[in-house]
Amino acid sequence: MRTVVNDHDPIQLSSGPVIDFSALLSQDSQIKNEVIKEIGKACEDFGFFSIINYGISESLIEDVMDANSRFFDLPIEDKKELLSDDVYKPVRFGIVTQDDKENAKFTREFLKLYAHPLGDWVGLWAANPPDYRGKMRTYAIETMTLSSQVFEAIIQSLSLSSTFWQNKLEQGMQMIGINCYESASKLNGIKIGQAQHSDHTIITLLAQSRPGLQVMSPMDGAWKAVPTGHKGSLHVLVEDHLQVLSNGKYKSVVHRVVAGSGERRLSIASFHSFAMDEVVEPAMELVKQKQENPNYKGSSLRDYLNHLSSTFLI
Ligand SMILES: O=C(O)CCC(=O)C(=O)O
Numbered sequence: 001m002r003t004v005v006n007d008h009d010p011i012q013l014s015s016g017p018v019i020d021f022s023a024l025l026s027q028d029s030q031i032k033n034e035v036i037k038e039i040g041k042a043c044e045d046f047g048f049f050s051i052i053n054y055g056i057s058e059s060l061i062e063d064v065m066d067a068n069s070r071f072f073d074l075p076i077e078d079k080k081e082l083l084s085d086d087v088y089k090p091v092r093f094g095i096v097t098q099d100d101k102e103n104a105k106f107t108r109e110f111l112k113l114y115a116h117p118l119g120d121w122v123g124l125w126a127a128n129p130p131d132y133r134g135k136m137r138t139y140a141i142e143t144m145t146l147s148s149q150v151f152e153a154i155i156q157s158l159s160l161s162s163t164f165w166q167n168k169l170e171q172g173m174q175m176i177g178i179n180c181y182e183s184a185s186k187l188n189g190i191k192i193g194q195a196q197h198s199d200h201t202i203i204t205l206l207a208q209s210r211p212g213l214q215v216m217s218p219m220d221g222a223w224k225a226v227p228t229g230h231k232g233s234l235h236v237l238v239e240d241h242l243q244v245l246s247n248g249k250y251k252s253v254v255h256r257v258v259a260g261s262g263e264r265r266l267s268i269a270s271f272h273s274f275a276m277d278e279v280v281e282p283a284m285e286l287v288k289q290k291q292e293n294p295n296y297k298g299s300s301l302r303d304y305l306n307h308l309s310s311t312f313l314i
């Protein structure tokens, strides 16, 4: 969903909710239930939360940032071999300049990689730098496992059957999007970043090399900058299809990037959705429990991608 919202509110620095993920693995069911409640509250109030102690090493995240930085250092002719605006291409490099509602121009380069099931795609990923596939492969496996644990907790926070829904995520799509926001000194008045939007998947796990991510508070509409916090902290974003699944209880978070004028900034977004043609609808149990009507029509990831490519928003 690309949304247009009020851009005049002051930006506040906020760490937002931070979840200690190790508590989810606790044998003590009371501790575990507390964390699940905290996650549910974060999804409802903020549409996002940061996680710490989630089992992916800081050094892997640094290595992956470094391998991607070396990819973006390659001469433009090399990167252009992967250039495409076809959203169904499993490996896709792009350079985008977006106009925001306020007429600010934002620019960035990106690389998008289909990543699950890994065996289908890894052989197509960038072959240069030479260690690229190896590093990204490990990251894809670890983020896939983590996404399943995060989603299980989210589903439990909605009091739904976790195995049923978790299977859909595990059999679904993972796409990794790496964004490179170059240093501002190279551009003429164009802001470095990404215009406001929400993503069309179920959840996104996001790592940022430097601050720049801003989320809009669903409570007061104010923009909040999300600091990197602990080295290696990851941010979990509620996305459009989770909003649909939860029948609107959890709202997808409107976010943008203002990368500032310092050094290059990288972000790695691991996007998780159900299978391309799986129709996502409000969970019937939620609709029945509250004797509500479904607030959304069903749609698949393919419907979203077709829509986005037809409106040139991706
Ligand atoms: O660069 C970031 O921090 C966010 C990236 C993002 O929102 C996206 O790629 O959809």
Ligand SMILES: [Fe+2]
Residues within 6 Å of the ligand: 197, 198, 199, 255
């Ligand atoms: Fe996004």
